[in-house]
Amino acid sequence: ETGVTQTPRHLVMGMTNKKSLKCEQHLGHNAMYWYKQSAKKPLELMFVYSLEERVENNSVPSRFSPECPNSSHLFLHLHTLQPEDSALYLCASSQDRASAKNIQYFGAGTRLSVL
Amino acid sequence: RKEVEQDPGPFNVPEGATVAFNCTYSNSASQSFFWYRQDCRKEPKLLMSVYSSGNEDGRFTAQLNRASQYISLLIRDSKLSDSATYLCVVTGLNTGGFKTIFGAGTRLFVKA
16 A cells, blocks of 8 residues: 555546546655556656645646645546547655655556547 | 666566666756666556665665666566566756656566
């Protein structure tokens, strides 16, 4: 158990649906991250939150909308997705964002399929 | 040039073999280095940090060469359970601020 919980673990949605991914960390960390991992591709950083403020947004399409209501929770709201958005979405947390010894702890991920 | 580069493999080795992975990084201002392990269809997990003097954890040895900007991971006496993807991770100040950058990973298959 890594202390980072993601729900749901699996999600199938149509292109017109709206859904949300949830991440919760129980580690008392100040930074949280969303990553996308497509088949046979490296991790792609999507968003970074530090102390509940978004500090990084790596040119992610607006159909992905993050929300961080507090330091323990992170959401990724999805709407009008495309089939190429099918991937494993991983949430991670770390003590601080800009620490040189920043170790990230990952949730088990949400495997998303867009039909 | 990618900021963090790894040989994607796959490395296919028999049980008991010794295998080594290298990772190069482009940012000379990088501060911390890690190896993560990712099993098939699972999340990445920290395997070990990499220190300047080199460090060992059981069958695993990590080395850092700042002058040549690479880190390495050596696995001795490979086990079937070592089969996974090994991710090189580099952190430090970069253009745009502090970043943690994951390599694409090296796949290892250990066979009986």
